[in-house]
Amino acid sequence: MDVQRKLEILADAAKYDASCASSGTEKRDSSDGKGLGSTAPGMGICHSYAPDGRCISLLKVLLTNACNYDCLYCVNRTSSNVPRARFTVDEVVQLTIDFYRRNYIEGLFLSSGIIRSADYTMEQVVSVARKLREEHRFRGYIHLKTIPEADDALIAEAGKYADRLSINIEMPEENSLAKFAPEKDVRAIRRTMGRLRLKLDETKENVRTATKTKPPRFAPAGQSTQMIIGADAASDKTILDTSANLYGSYRLKRVYYSAFSPIPDASRALPLVSPPLIREHRLYQADWLMRFYGFDADEIVDETKGMLSLDIDPKLAWALRHRDRFPLDVATASREDLLRVPGFGTKAVDRIIATRRLTSIRVADLARLHIPQKKALPFIVLSDHRPSLHLLDGAGLAERFKPKATQLGFGF
Amino acid sequence: MHIIPLDHETDFHGWRKAARALALNDVKPSDVSWTIAGNAPELFAPTALPLEPPHGTFNVSSRFVELAKIAILHRNPQRFALLYRLLWRLRSNHDLLDIATDPDVAEIAAMAKAVRRDEHKMHAFVRFREIGREHKSHYVAWFEPEHHIVELAAPFFARRFADMPWSILTPDLCAHWDGHAVSITPGVAKSEAPTADRLEETWRSYYASIFNPARLKVKAMRNEMPKKYWRNLPEASLIKPLIEGAARSTSAMITNAATEPHKAQKRLDLSKGNDEGNDMPPKHDGDDIETLREEAADCRACPLYKDATQTVFGEGPPTARIMLVGEQPGDKEDLAGKPFVGPAGQMLDRALQEAGIDRRTVYVTNAVKHFKFVPRGKIRLHQKPNTAEIRACRPWYVRELTAIKPELVVAMGATAAQSVLGKITPINKNRGSLIHLDDGTRALVTVHPSYLLRLPDAEAKAHEYERFVQDLRIAADLLRKSADAA
Numbered sequence: 001m002d003v004q005r006k007l008e009i010l011a012d013a014a015k016y017d018a019s020c021a022s023s024g025t026e027k028r029d030s031s032d033g034k035g036l037g038s039t040a041p042g043m044g045i046c047h048s049y050a051p052d053g054r055c056i057s058l059l060k061v062l063l064t065n066a067c068n069y070d071c072l073y074c075v076n077r078t079s080s081n082v083p084r085a086r087f088t089v090d091e092v093v094q095l096t097i098d099f100y101r102r103n104y105i106e107g108l109f110l111s112s113g114i115i116r117s118a119d120y121t122m123e124q125v126v127s128v129a130r131k132l133r134e135e136h137r138f139r140g141y142i143h144l145k146t147i148p149e150a151d152d153a154l155i156a157e158a159g160k161y162a163d164r165l166s167i168n169i170e171m172p173e174e175n176s177l178a179k180f181a182p183e184k185d186v187r188a189i190r191r192t193m194g195r196l197r198l199k200l201d202e203t204k205e206n207v208r209t210a211t212k213t214k215p216p217r218f219a220p221a222g223q224s225t226q227m228i229i230g231a232d233a234a235s236d237k238t239i240l241d242t243s244a245n246l247y248g249s250y251r252l253k254r255v256y257y258s259a260f261s262p263i264p265d266a267s268r269a270l271p272l273v274s275p276p277l278i279r280e281h282r283l284y285q286a287d288w289l290m291r292f293y294g295f296d297a298d299e300i301v302d303e304t305k306g307m308l309s310l311d312i313d314p315k316l317a318w319a320l321r322h323r324d325r326f327p328l329d330v331a332t333a334s335r336e337d338l339l340r341v342p343g344f345g346t347k348a349v350d351r352i353i354a355t356r357r358l359t360s361i362r363v364a365d366l367a368r369l370h371i372p373q374k375k376a377l378p379f380i381v382l383s384d385h386r387p388s389l390h391l392l393d394g395a396g397l398a399e400r401f402k403p404k405a406t407q408l409g410f411g412f
Numbered sequence: 413m414h415i416i417p418l419d420h421e422t423d424f425h426g427w428r429k430a431a432r433a434l435a436l437n438d439v440k441p442s443d444v445s446w447t448i449a450g451n452a453p454e455l456f457a458p459t460a461l462p463l464e465p466p467h468g469t470f471n472v473s474s475r476f477v478e479l480a481k482i483a484i485l486h487r488n489p490q491r492f493a494l495l496y497r498l499l500w501r502l503r504s505n506h507d508l509l510d511i512a513t514d515p516d517v518a519e520i521a522a523m524a525k526a527v528r529r530d531e532h533k534m535h536a537f538v539r540f541r542e543i544g545r546e547h548k549s550h551y552v553a554w555f556e557p558e559h560h561i562v563e564l565a566a567p568f569f570a571r572r573f574a575d576m577p578w579s580i581l582t583p584d585l586c587a588h589w590d591g592h593a594v595s596i597t598p599g600v601a602k603s604e605a606p607t608a609d610r611l612e613e614t615w616r617s618y619y620a621s622i623f624n625p626a627r628l629k630v631k632a633m634r635n636e637m638p639k640k641y642w643r644n645l646p647e648a649s650l651i652k653p654l655i656e657g658a659a660r661s662t663s664a665m666i667t668n669a670a671t672e673p674h675k676a677q678k679r680l681d682l683s684k685g686n687d688e689g690n691d692m693p694p695k696h697d698g699d700d701i702e703t704l705r706e707e708a709a710d711c712r713a714c715p716l717y718k719d720a721t722q723t724v725f726g727e728g729p730p731t732a733r734i735m736l737v738g739e740q741p742g743d744k745e746d747l748a749g750k751p752f753v754g755p756a757g758q759m760l761d762r763a764l765q766e767a768g769i770d771r772r773t774v775y776v777t778n779a780v781k782h783f784k785f786v787p788r789g790k791i792r793l794h795q796k797p798n799t800a801e802i803r804a805c806r807p808w809y810v811r812e813l814t815a816i817k818p819e820l821v822v823a824m825g826a827t828a829a830q831s832v833l834g835k836i837t838p839i840n841k842n843r844g845s846l847i848h849l850d851d852g853t854r855a856l857v858t859v860h861p862s863y864l865l866r867l868p869d870a871e872a873k874a875h876e877y878e879r880f881v882q883d884l885r886i887a888a889d890l891l892r893k894s895a896d897a898a
Contacts, residue, residue, distance in 0.1 A: 004614050011621035029571035033591065038572040045536045048647055049637040050622060051655045053629025060622060098611050099618075101551060101576060102540045103569075174718070187709070187722060194721040194747035245719050248787030249746075261626035262665040272666045275627050297787070351512035358507050365513035 001085060003095065009085040013065035013076050014111060017168070018226055018258035022057045022106035022141040025163040025221035035137030037100060037107070039163070044141070045106050058109040058143060059099050063087055063124055067113030071170070071181035072270060073231045075263040076113050082264055089124065093131045100140055107141030107163075108132070114147060122150035122158070129161035141221075148188040152195065159199060159218035164253070167192050168226040169246065172239045176232035180269075193250040196223045200251065222253040229283060230276040231260035235306035237298075240286055244297035247290070257283040282308040289315060292346055293339045311402045316342040319379055320398050327392060329381040330361055343375035375401070414439055417449040418492065421584075422560045424484050431496050436468055441500050446492035472502055475509060479524055485560045486523040494520060530558045534565040537641050538580055540573075541609040551578040554605035554644055562587050566594045581605050612646045619647040625658035626665065699815045701730050704808070708781060714804035716782035716797070721746045726777025726812050733894075734774040734887055735818040736760075737809065739827035739860055740797050746783035751776045756862040760824075763861065763877065767884035769891075775816050779823075779831035780805045797827055799836075806831050813853070819894060820846075820887055821853055825860030833857075844883055846890070854890070858883035 022044030029038035046055030064086035065076040075082060087095075096108045110128055114121050125144055132138040144162040146155060158165055167189055171177040174186045199218050206215035225246060227239065234242075243255045261275035286308060289295040293315070300314050301307065302321060309317045319326065319342050328337055330352060338349045348369045355361060355369075360383035366373050378387045378397060391397060414434065418426040427446075434444055480495050488494075498516050502508050511517055540551035551573070557565075562580070566587035569578060579588045584599045633651075642648035705725040711717060724741035727750055736752075744754030752760050764771050780801055785792035797805075809831050813821065823832040830836050832855050833847070839857055847855045859880055867873040 004617055007614060008617050008621045011618050015622045015624050030574040031571045033574050036573070036575055038568075040535075045532070046636065047536050048619065048645065049633040050619065050624075051630055051633055051651055051658065052624045052627040053632025053636075054624075054627075055636065056619065056622060059618070095614075099615065101573065102542070102609065102611055102615070103538050103553070103573075104615050190721045191749065194749070198744070198747050244787045248785075248790060248792045249719075249721060251790060259627065261624055262662060264665050265668075266665070274662070277627055277629065354510040355512045358511050359513065361513060368513050368515070368518035 003087075003091055006085040006087055006091070007061065007095065009083055010061045010063075010065055010087060013062045013082070013113075014060045014109075016075060016258065016261065016263065017060065017109075017111065017145075018054075018256040019143070019166055019224055019254065020055060020057050020060060020109065021224075021254065022143075022163075023221070024253055025141060026217075028139045030137070030139050035139050036097065037138050037140035039106075039139065039141055047104055047106065057106045058141065059096055059105045059107070060109040061087070061092065061095075061111075063089075063092065063110060063112040063121075063128065064115060065113050066115050068116075069114055069181065069183040071184060072267045073170075073180050073228055073260060073263070075265075077267075079267075080263075080265045089127050089131060092128050093136065096132060096140075097136055097138065100138070105140075107138075107143070109143040109145075111145035112147070118147045118149040119151050119154060122147040122154045126154055126158050126161065129158065133161045143221075146192060146196070146223075148185070148192045150192075155192070155195060156199065156216075156218070159196075159203075160216060162219055164221035164224060165196055165219045166224040166226070167196070169242070169255075170226070170228055171232055172227055172229075172234040172242045173232065176234060180231065190249075193223065193225070193246070193252075197250045223250065224252055224254040224256065226256040226258055228260050229257050229280055231270055235301075236279070236283060236286070236308045237301040237303075237306040239283060240290070240297040240300060243287060244290060255287060257287070278310050279308070282310065282314060286314045289318075294336055295340075312398075313342075315340070316375065316401055320401075323392055323397075326379040327381045327387050328379060331356055331381075331383065341376055341379050343372045345370070413443055413445055415445045415447060416492075417447050419449055421448060422485055422563065423448075424481055427484060427492055427495065428480075431499050432470075433465075434496065435470065435499060435503065441493065441497040444493065444496060446496075470503060472499060473506070473509070476502060479509070479520060482527050482564075483520050483523040485527045485564060487559050488523060491523060494523075527559050527561060527564070531561045531565045533641060534561060535568050537637075537645060538569070539609075539644065539646060540578060541606040542611070543606055549576070551576055552606050553578070553580045554602055555580055555582050556640075556644060557582055557584070558640070560584060563596060566596075570594050609646075616647050616650055620650055620654060623654055625654070625661045628655065628658050630655060699811055701726070701812070701815050704811055704815060708808055711781070711805075711808070713807075714782075714801045716780070716784050716801055719785070719787075720782040722749050723781050724749055724751055724778065724783070725781060725808075726775055727751055728775030728777075728816075729773065730775075730816060732773060732775035732816055733819045733891055734769065735813065735816055735821045736774055736776045737821060737823050737828040737832055738776070738778045739825045739862075740778050740780035741783045742794060742862070743783065743785070743792050745778075751778055755865055756860070759861040759864055759877075763881050763884055766881045768888045769884060775812075775818065777809065777812055779809060779828045781808060799830070802827060802831055806834075813851075817853075819854065820890055821849075821855045822884070822887055823855060823857050825863065828860070829857050844886065846886070856883065856887055 023042070025039050025041060027039060027041045030036055044057050046057045048056040050056060062076070065082065066084050066086060067076045067078055070077045070079050092110065099105045100107070110125055112121050112125050129142050129144055132142065142162045143164040143166065144158050146158060146165045146167045148167060169189055170181060170184065177184055177186050200222060203215060203218040227242070229239065246252050246255055257280050259275035259277050259280035260271070262272045266272055286300045289300055290297055300318060302317070308314050319340065328341055330338070335349060335353060338344055338352060339346065348371050351369055352361060362382055362384045363373065363377070366376065377385060378391055416430045483495060484491055494516065498508070498520055501516065508514060509517055512521070534555060534557055538553045538555050540553045543550045543552055562582055562585040566580070569580065570589050573589065574591070577590055579586060581600050581604055586597045586600060588595045588597065708723045708725050711723055717723070724745050738752060741751060742754050742756065745751055761771055780797040784795045784797050784801065786795060821832050823829040826839055829839060837857065839859060842857045847857065849855055859876070861880070864873060864877050864880060867876060
């Protein structure tokens with residue numbers, strides 16, 4: 001089988017994993033002339049976008065899609081009839097370098113089906129990264145998928161070469177993982193995440209206190225995970241609680257939500273419908289509220305329903321449930337409160353705080369602050385605007401925000 | 413009217429020099445017209461007025477200078493005038509740039525943002541094509557930037573691709589890297605650029621394979637990769653056919669859903685029978701510590717297992733004569749799966765040493781073996797276990813006790829005392845004396861080391877620590893006496 005055919009199979013097998021970012025790592029470049037590549041520490045670079053709206057930042061492939069496990073939701077499960085392939089270590093290394101030199105990618109995201117044993121598989125994955133770093137002096141981004149239960153020494157080595165390590169929690173609840181992925185052990189996954197966090201903490205501590213010798217590096221872009229949404233019956237409340245737990249327990253950089261989409265040759269036990277993309281989007285918005293807007297997991301979802309609204313975004317939904325906290329006077333409100341106004345992003349809030357010291361803010365200014373008027377005005381007081389309480393308390397307010405019924409389809 | 417000719421489209425120095433002179437001459441922004449040298453003058457060009465040689469000086473913030481350097485790269489012909497107007501206004505209002513709602517500030521910010529975005533997209537969407545092979549290869553790209561960003565964007569490529577010679581050709585300017593320095597030459601026509609690369613077919617098949625047809629989101633793609641960039645992206649020619657085929661391949665996946673499992677599955681099932689594949693883990697009633705530990709790993713006697721990472725079981729030699737019982741694992745212990753490895757553990761280690769007890773000779777465990785907490789952003793706030801949880805966990809303690817058979821159990825903190833003595837037991841009243849338990853074991857009650865960590869006052873801390881060491885000395889003395897008696 002030639003490399004291009006293998007690439008087709010092993011990229012296809014990797015496309016259900018949502019994580020792809022190349023951000024948040026240390027700053028590196030090759031201006032010393034001895035290597036290839038650099039990293040953009042602030043934000044990663046997306047080199048292309050597929051028609052599914054997802055960015056292509058890394059060469060995302062599996063080392064092999066052969067797998068001993070039989071996870072129902074996974075296209076690579078042992079009982080699936082998909083064609084199988086396996087890259088050699090050198091093939092992945094060469095592809096990465098070749099693609100990188102043409103500026104197609106920021107680096108490599110390597111995962112693998114589990115073959116023989118956790119240690120054997122992890123050793124293969126690590127050897128690709130080792131070769132890239134040591135033989136090719138590759139300084140681009142490397143994200144490795146960690147195999148749970150792999151030996152500590154292999155994990156340490158993976159962290160030495162990789163920018164980010166990840167391990168997928170897969171399902172929001174332990175019992176659904178047991179049902180869908182009988183060979184996977186949520187305890188082992190969590191233990192590995194815990195080990196990673198200890199190593200990350202330790203490295204950070206060493207960097208802080210280091211005097212002369214530089215401490216060994218360990219995954220400077222931290223760890224992330226992925227949860228599949230919509231394959232099981234977990235509610236949004238459950239999903240967000242699980243995320244809050246994972247963020248708090250293991251300091252994950254990201255939890256990726258991946259709407260379960262039909263896979264070739266799928267199991268009968270799965271909902272084979274279009275993936276719940278809007279739900280996925282709402283979960284990302286809710287996740288954002290937890291990480292950047294000071295919301296707690298348990299206030300984002302309406303307790304009685306357990307699900308996020310599909311019609312309106314979670315912050316607007318929260319504001320509609322808490323109308324007694326509005327309208328908010330933009331001239332005097334605290335940063336924390338401003339962050340809770342529908343339509344106010346973190347940058348807009350920063351600009352408001354700088355601006356209001358010097359001048360009053362009027363309705364016409366909202367556009368210059370990139371704030372959508374329709375969304376924000378019912379909730380705020382400006383120097384030339386006060387919403388009618390009739391509107392804020394009225395039943396019609398929520399209706400104003402519901403999208404008009406539109407025909408399904410895609411503009412092209 | 414003053415007509416100011418600038419040398420070229422990105423002549424920041426020329427603009428700065430002229431702007432300074434204009435401002436010092438008190439020339440109003442409305443009386444200035446900016447042009448690029450060599451561009452044909454307007455038909456009814458206003459007459460140029462000579463400027464007085466400037467005298468004096470004035471300062472603007474470096475923030476304005478940085479913003480101007482970026483915004484001047486915008487293709488909007490009004491940018492020089494807008495920048496001068498801002499400069500003019502900044503002289504009387506130093507905080508102007510903070511007023512995000514000011515139309516001039518908003519406009520310049522939008523221009524700078526557009527330039528930065530174009531620069532970012534150039535970093536992303538340049539596609540090199542290889543000319544020549546292997547050691548002699550040269551990498552050449554064709555790119556059509558929206559703004560005047562070639563010089564701005566070039567250093568990025570120099571840092572990234574330092575070990576290979578490359579050229580980025582554009583209609584405005586071209587940037588070249590020879591391994592040592594970036595050089596800039598005039599723009600060229602697209603026909604000068606190479607049209608193919610041996611890797612392009614591979615890249616295109618990657619692009620097609622990584623696309624999931626079941627999740628079409630064309631608008632999201634076009635927001636991030638506007639159509640104007642498509643003509644120079646080799647993969648973009650696939651976009652239309654991929655979208656058109658998406659519905660077909662998705663419905664094929666759905667209708668062809670269930671097939672019979674592959675034979676590999678059967679093979680694997682057979683191979684599984686011998687050692688794995690039993691649904692039920694074996695239940696051990698044997699009470700050696702290792703067996704208990706394995707059994708406890710799956711404990712679901714109370715709901716605390718759900719949020720915790722793992723069961724943190726006791727640790728120490730099975731022949732230990734002292735058993736230390738803490739309250740519950742903390743953050744560190746939960747991650748490491750070992751008791752007393754965090755800050756409280758370090759405090760305990762120090763106190764044990766001072767009391768003359770080697771930690772390696774004692775068995776250390778907790779009354780409750782899962783970490784109880786509430787997540788608060790990036791931290792986990794420790795929560796005190798309730799009586800139901802202490803009770804649910806107590807059988808593990810009892811079985812550990814039976815397996816170790818220590819001479820003395822030291823209960824540290826109220827939760828531990830409740831478990832060890834089987835009832836709620838105030839610490840201070842019982843502290844420092846040996847309590848005889850029904851099974852003949854002796855117990856000693858003291859505070860939990862994390863209590864010492866929480867004391868805010870240094871003096872109280874030192875005092876309480878000393879009392880804690882005193883309590884541990886009672887344990888040490890007891891061991892010595894029983895050793896002497898033996």
